[in-house]
Amino acid sequence: MRKFFLPYLYIFPFLILLVGCKKEVPEQPIPGLMPIDWPNDEGTMTYIQWQHFMTSDIKRYECFLVREGKRDTLLYESSPRRLELEKIHIDSLLPDNFGDTEYYILTKYEEEVNCDVADIVTQMPEEDTLKAKAEKIIRVGTELVDVIGEELPVKYVFGDYFKIVDEQGITSVEKATSANLAQLKEIGTKIAYLITGKTRFEFQKKRLKFWHYPLITNTTYYYKFRITYWGESYYIHLDSIKTVDNPPEAVWDLKVKKLTDGRVTAVWDSDEEDNDETHQIYGIDITFPEKDPKLFNTVNSYWRACELPEVDDYKKYRFYIISVDPTCYIEEDSIPEKPSGDSVNVVFVFGKEEKRLPVNDKHIAFSDTVACSLDTTTVLPPPFPEGQTHSYETPNDAGDGISIGWGPPTIKLRYYVVTDEDLEREGKELKFECLVLANPKTEEETIGHIKTQLDDRKIITDWEDRRVFEFNGLEDGPHTIKAWLCDKNNKLLPNPEAVLVQDITVDVSQKVFAEKSPYAYEIYSSQKSDRTDDKRFFQMLTKYSYQKLDKDRKSYTDRPDSAQYYEYAHFVRIYDTRNPNLFQDSPVVGPVLAIDNRFHTKKTTVLISMVTFIAVMLAFIRYARKGKKLYVRPIAGIDHVDEALGRATEMGKPILYILGLTGITDIATLAGITILGRVARKTAEYDSRLLVPCYDPIVMTVAQEVVKEAYLSVGRPDVYNERDIYFVTQSQFAYVAAVNGLMIREKTATNFYMGMFFAESLLLTETGSTAGSIQIAGSDAMTQLPFFITTCDYTLIGEELYAASAYLSNEPILLGSIKGQDWVKAIMLGLITLGTVFASLHWEWFVNLFKISL
Amino acid sequence: MRRQIPLLITFVAGFVMIGQYFVPHTASEKLYEWFADWGLIIGLFASILGYLSIIRVHMNKIKRQVPGWGYSGVVFAGMVLMVAAGILTGIEEGGFFQNLYESVIVPITSTMFALLAFYIASAAYRAFRVRTTQATVLLVAAAIVMLGRIPIGTEISFWRHAFPQIPTITALANWILTVPNLAAKRAINLGVGLGIMAMSLKIILGIERTYLGEK
16 A cells, blocks of 8 residues: 555655746747837836737736846845736727728738737728738838837738728728728828737737836846736746936927018927927037037927027028936036036026036937028918007906907908708708907997998998897808998908908808918916016916907906916917917016906996886885875786685685795795785685695795784684695605695695796696696796696786785785886886887997996 | 894895895905805705604604504605615615615606606697687697697698798797797796896885785
């Protein structure tokens, strides 16, 4: 027995070793796996990249930093960084406009990857043989590797061709015929790399990466990789990588331009969007090349453009730009040792301070030198006319705004492209708006009228707040719209933009085409009111296009937090959206301090109307107090209140009173409560039961007090029952259910609905109608009035609700207020009629009298 | 005195708030916020009164065992259940409280709302009965608007190609809505606006005192 087991005892430790040992992969199973030093850094970062295919069995990658310095020492292992794999969907990798373009997939078997791979291509314009087309296709997956500055070989592919079809949001892949290949070409830079199965396609990430930082400069690092398959792991040792202090990224495409106004600007580009390198623009005097290069400007790379203010003769210089890595910024008093390598002197400019610091030349990257080119075709945006830019304390606000207005009034067009549905309903009607872009500061003094004309039609003259002109019944084809801005004497304003002649074309699909202005504005502000001459102290507040100016005004209101404590200066920049380097600045205006305003001048009309209304009402109340008899038109709903209450008394059934579904702050509810007081007095006299289920607790409390006082006032406090006026719920339809149940159970003889109602109105009144109650409703809810009129016996429409209490009381003072209200209504009707006549005659001054701004 | 103080408060608060509308000063805005905050606080305390009221009404029903008093028990059970669910399990999305709300209250509310469709049909039948000339006009206008709101309104306007100058049913429906209907709406709105103003002034000036229980 012992002999039988002894051999196995010897084998057992080896088995454990065999199972416990991780397999070393003899050949690298992952394509492209390599550690790379991060370019353009100061030697503190590396990354490891490789390719992963979706058909691969690898489920997880882990990366270990084995050792810095020596490979043979395996004492130190960092904790692994893991990368779990996710399936990548087609939508997330294809460009946004996928549906607009046809894409083709070219597949082939690739030995390096050991499976089918595919590239996506679009159509190519040239006509050639199939093979030649295929050879011209650049492998997208290879081309798009995200390594800055790495020169990658271009590979070619052959094989079958597939087409990605995107129909109504469903993406599928179809095999394409060779006929489709007549126009294949390479695709842009944002296409995914594919891997194919037999029946389906799966996308893969082109390259996966591990990042590792911060590291020590000029140090060699060793990494190992753990790859996890189904239950098995393998280790791979990578090549060593040394961190290198690299120069910053070189900028490219430097252009120096002299604009027509004499300004010389420099524009350049670089790969990184958000780097924080400092850029310096130098000029070499080519007439005296032995002279030191002259530094013209220093800017943060964020701008990528700047003016070169000191260039007096652009033909004299050749320009170049250097990128200075900010990581080499060293304080003068903290330079312990000179950096290794050759040093050069570089001037750093921070505001007014200049520091000369020794800097390693590895931290500088030079662009190509360029000669200044004079672009005579450059056209600047129109300049800001003198005296037309204003900054002022924003009127009618709480002292938190400073407004900037600029430029003379100009005119532009806006089009309504009418939808098919509208066309079907209204016929071929297209609408246009002539909009005045005006500076509010000068608008009132300058603009009197707008005249517009379409083709040879009669000229329309108008001046109203919205300044909208509609030209209906437009036919297909070319049209011309003219618009003029005139002053108050009906004379054309002097600025050229006050006249607009626009040719438009309406095509068969009833759409309008016309050229739009390319200009846009930027607003800048500065809190340093003593440094308004230096635009470096200004920061951009907003930018907006000429087509989408806020409220069609040439103005902007700046609302800084400290507007009341500090003065702010502003200027406006107009630039060409096609070339932002073409711009004009307005003069700096201000500084201005915001002030708390004590009266909203734009509400003066409201104040006058209100005072007039109060005066008329008080006059009639006084008139009524003198004992004069006033006639007010009878209202059927109010006249029949007594009859309805009497019926309930005769039947011995309760009266239901609903106060609507809004709170005590709603005037309609208050009106309902005043009527409730009158009704309660009568129910107390008749000894009828009054039920008031409430939707709002505050309304309930007030209703209880009103009913209690009413019962007291007629000497029947004993009849008052507080439990009949109760809160139900604040859930709309739960309230309906409770009240409907009450109507059915109690068989209420009379139902009152007084206040504001919503969708529940019909549910309540229809139930009441079915239960055979007399129903009187009163509401100013326009959408619910039809339901009340249909289902109730009497309805108080709108203002009748507010007058009902006075009618019921029959007191002269209250009736006087109603009479006053009627007179004000008569005055308003007169003004509306006058306004209609005046507007029809284009006498806009009368309509403008009633302009308000809330 | 019991009457004068509330009237004085109404008068002062009313005119202060009217003045606030015309004054954009920071102090004026703060005052408005202060009033609004007080409104919220009062509303909160009033809700306690509301719940006390509902408890009292239903307790009374249970005590007296009025017909259907069992439903009052259901009210209390529902109240206790919701409050307990909110306190014990929280009100987060997907929690028991939210599930109760979404699976019980929302369907019940939707059921009540759905009844509206049948009620509208019933009310429309009553409104459109041809009894008088006015009711006939109403019926014709309603028929045109209803047909004009649906695609068939254009399709059944068979004259639209032969006589394009005669408006289609859709165009007619639009005209009814945008001309006579809008004119009537504006007239009512004008009256409502003036009525609200008059009512507010009567309350502020102490002319209308019914809400205080006075005659």
